Amino acid sequence: MTKEPIIRVDxxxxxxxxxxxxxxxxxxxxxxxxxxxxxxxxxxxxxSGKSTLSKHLNGILTPHQGDVWVNGINTREKxxxxxxxxxxxxxxxxxxxxxxxxxxxxxxxxxxENIGVPPDEMSARVNDALDAVGMSxxxxxxxxxxxxxxxxxxxxxxxxxxxxxxxxxxxxxSMLDSYGRQEIxxxxxxxxxxxxxxxxxxxxxxxxxEADRVLVMEGGQxxxxxxxxxxxxxxxxxxxxxxxxxxxxRIAQLVHAQNRAFSPDLxxxxxxx
Ligand code: ADP
Numbered sequence: 001m002t003k004e005p006i007i008r009v010d011x012x013x014x015x016x017x018x019x020x021x022x023x024x025x026x027x028x029x030x031x032x033x034x035x036x037x038x039x040x041x042x043x044x045x046x047x048s049g050k051s052t053l054s055k056h057l058n059g060i061l062t063p064h065q066g067d068v069w070v071n072g073i074n075t076r077e078k079x080x081x082x083x084x085x086x087x088x089x090x091x092x093x094x095x096x097x098x099x100x101x102x103x104x105x106x107x108x109x110x111x112x113e114n115i116g117v118p119p120d121e122m123s124a125r126v127n128d129a130l131d132a133v134g135m136s137x138x139x140x141x142x143x144x145x146x147x148x149x150x151x152x153x154x155x156x157x158x159x160x161x162x163x164x165x166x167x168x169x170x171x172x173x174s175m176l177d178s179y180g181r182q183e184i185x186x187x188x189x190x191x192x193x194x195x196x197x198x199x200x201x202x203x204x205x206x207x208x209x210e211a212d213r214v215l216v217m218e219g220g221q222x223x224x225x226x227x228x229x230x231x232x233x234x235x236x237x238x239x240x241x242x243x244x245x246x247x248x249x250r251i252a253q254l255v256h257a258q259n260r261a262f263s264p265d266l267x268x269x270x271x272x273x
Contacts, residue, residue: 006166006197007034007057007088012066014052026052028220029066034166039198041208041228044217045242050201053217054170057199058088071165082115089159091172095151098158099143104135107143108157115162129157133187149180153187166197173204185210205232205244216241 014027026049034040034057042050055061056068059075068075070084077084092098101107108126117125130136133153143151152172159167169188173181185207192198200207208214214231216224218241224231231238238244 004036005033006036006071007199008067008069009033009053009056010067010069012053012056012063012068014056014061014064016052026220027056027063030220030222031066032215032222034197034199036165037195037197038213039192039211040200041211041214042199042201042217043203043208043214043231043243048217049220050217051170052220054090054168054199054201057166057168058090059084060090086115086162087164088166088168089162089164090168090170091152091155091159093171093174095148095155095175096144098155099151102142103139104141104143104146104154105130105139107154108161111158111162125161125163126157129161132160132191133157147180148176149183152176152180152184156184156187160191164196166199167191169198169200169202171201171203173202173207203244208232216243 009030009032012027012030013025015023015025017023030049030053032053042054044050052061056063056075058070059068059078059081062068062076071087073080073084073087075081075084099107101110105126108129109122112122112125126139127136130139133156135150135153135157138146138150138154143154146154156167167188169184173184176184181204188198188200189210198211200211202208208231209228211228214224214226214228215222216231216238223241224234224237
């Protein structure tokens with residue numbers, strides 16, 4: 001891992017303007033960086049601002065104060081939004097909302113059509129992306145016939161086809177069953193091994209254990225940062241923040257699980273979380 005930031009969030013403040021009278025302040029001077037090649041987990045209690053922060057990482061939301069830079073491009077530069085989105089791809093919670101086409105391969109090609117990739121290159125990119133998520137055999141299937149985990153893998157393929165440097169997963173496994181979650185973790189783990197930068201917003205401690213670094217949010221601020229071991233070790237503080245606290249033996253088990261190869265038997269027989 002090099003210490004080159006792909007994303008720099010600099011003193012960002014953000015509120016949702018619900019209507020003329022109602023403004024919900026969410027982020028309060030958040031600064032963070034995402035470094036090339038790292039696996040970063042963002043955790044925090046519901047409503048702490050994780051999702052709002054993650055939507056700033058590829059310009060879906062722009063700060064009211066402060067700046068977000070993606071590969072040196074300020075996300076306020078809306079004319080460069082395609083460049084930003086092709087660097088940083090986002091996967092959301094509900095796979096159904098992300099799939100738009102009637103067959104899987106068209107879905108994966110959708111973003112490429114939007115940016116005018118030539119047909120030959122498009123076909124090669126779709127093949128590579130479907131291979132990377134293990135979904136090549138399903139390329140002619142309608143997405144709505146797939147399981148939750150398979151749909152989410154197709155959604156990831158659609159992003160990989162854009163050749164991003166960074167993948168942001170915003171609670172991308174939270175609607176999936178244990179098997180689906182393991183399918184996604186397997187893909188993400190492999191992408192990370194191949195050099196992809198990963199940012200994951202999650203409340204599953206087994207996913208946190210996979211990360212190189214963890215940010216903990218509370219009340220729209222980052223209140224703790226460290227390796228999974230360092231963060232898990234601060235049990236009193238995690239309890240104050242209403243977060244799950246795995247005990248010491250559980251942490252060892254989680255970190256050990258991260259080094260095991262994926263095996264469907266393992267998943268069927270042992271619920272990891
Ligand atoms: P988290 O991901 O940590 O659960 P969010 O970023 O989703 O937190 O939400 C932070 C706060 O912003 C919450 O109080 C939530 O109700 C509010 N919020 C989130 N999205 C919207 C929205 N689109 N409009 C208004 N308020 C929102």
